[in-house]
Amino acid sequence: xxxxxxxxxxxxxxxxxxxxxxxxxxxxxxxxxxxxxxxxxxxxxxxxxxxxxxxxxxxxxxxxxxxxxxxxxxxxxxxxxxxxxxxxxxxxxxxxxxxxxxxxxxxxxxxxxxxxxxxxxxx
Amino acid sequence: xxxxxxxxxxxxxxxxxxxxxxxxxxxxxxxxxxxxxxxxxxxxxxxxxxxxxxxxxxxxxxxxxxxxxxxxxxxxxxxxxxxxxxxxxxxxxxxxxxxxxxxxxxxxxxxxxxxxxxxxxxxxxxxxx
Numbered sequence: 597x598x599x600x601x602x603x604x605x606x607x608x609x610x611x612x613x614x615x616x617x618x619x620x621x622x623x624x625x626x627x628x629x630x631x632x633x634x635x636x637x638x639x640x641x642x643x644x645x646x647x648x649x650x651x652x653x654x655x656x657x658x659x660x661x662x663x664x665x666x667x668x669x670x671x672x673x674x675x676x677x678x679x680x681x682x683x684x685x686x687x688x689x690x691x692x693x694x695x696x697x698x699x700x701x702x703x704x705x706x707x708x709x710x711x712x713x714x715x716x717x718x719x
Numbered sequence: 720x721x722x723x724x725x726x727x728x729x730x731x732x733x734x735x736x737x738x739x740x741x742x743x744x745x746x747x748x749x750x751x752x753x754x755x756x757x758x759x760x761x762x763x764x765x766x767x768x769x770x771x772x773x774x775x776x777x778x779x780x781x782x783x784x785x786x787x788x789x790x791x792x793x794x795x796x797x798x799x800x801x802x803x804x805x806x807x808x809x810x811x812x813x814x815x816x817x818x819x820x821x822x823x824x825x826x827x828x829x830x831x832x833x834x835x836x837x838x839x840x841x842x843x844x845x846x847x848x
Binding site for chain 2: 633
């Protein structure tokens with residue numbers, strides 16, 4: 597006789613195969629980004645529109661650099677999960693898995709490329 | 720199970736318009752997903768701009784010129800609207816997840832508030848920036 601708890605029964609289920617973990621993580625990053633995105637939109641907006649020298653100087657300053665780096669990490673991860681959620685809903689099988697991996701590759705490349713640019717601008 | 724009709728029935732995502740009246744709740748929710756994925760494209764433009772700024776004067780001039788052209792302005796304005804809309808949409812999800820404002824009437828009002836709020840915030844951003 598097998599004993600299954602409610603938790604065990606729910607484990608491994610859902611479109612994501614990971615139950616509610618994804619949902620909870622999205623809630624966490626949503627709340628973080630409700631603060632971060634307004635900061636980023638105006639910070640980035642102020643940085644746009646200058647000469648090359650002004651842009652380098654602007655993103656070399658701590659506040660714009662830190663806000664931009666945080667947005668790259670938290671924000672791009674969030675929209676990556678957003679896109680992967682759509683793939684889980686509308687695509688199946690191998691094509692779905694490959695699309696999911698492609699979105700991961702694209703997003704992680706964006707994050708690291710952006711961070712590299714920020715480091716280079718700041719130093 | 721033999722008499723169950725499988726594979727020859729309308730599926731939910733494609734019912735809107737044809738079988739299912741577009742409603743504020745469904746359309747505002749679909750827009751959250753669309754604006755979220757669009758923001759991944761916005762992130763691509765921003766990272767490209769930062770990379771060119773970190774690379775060379777000429778590369779920066781090309782990318783910066785594109786983003787500050789009329790076409791670039793239109794893209795950035797739409798991208799700004801999408802980001803603000805998505806923030807408000809996710810805020811609605813957070814409110815729902817905490818168990819508040821789940822009634823249909825209030826959800827519809829929040830949907831309208833997302834469209835109006837995103838537009839106001841975009842205009843505000845365009846004025847400030």
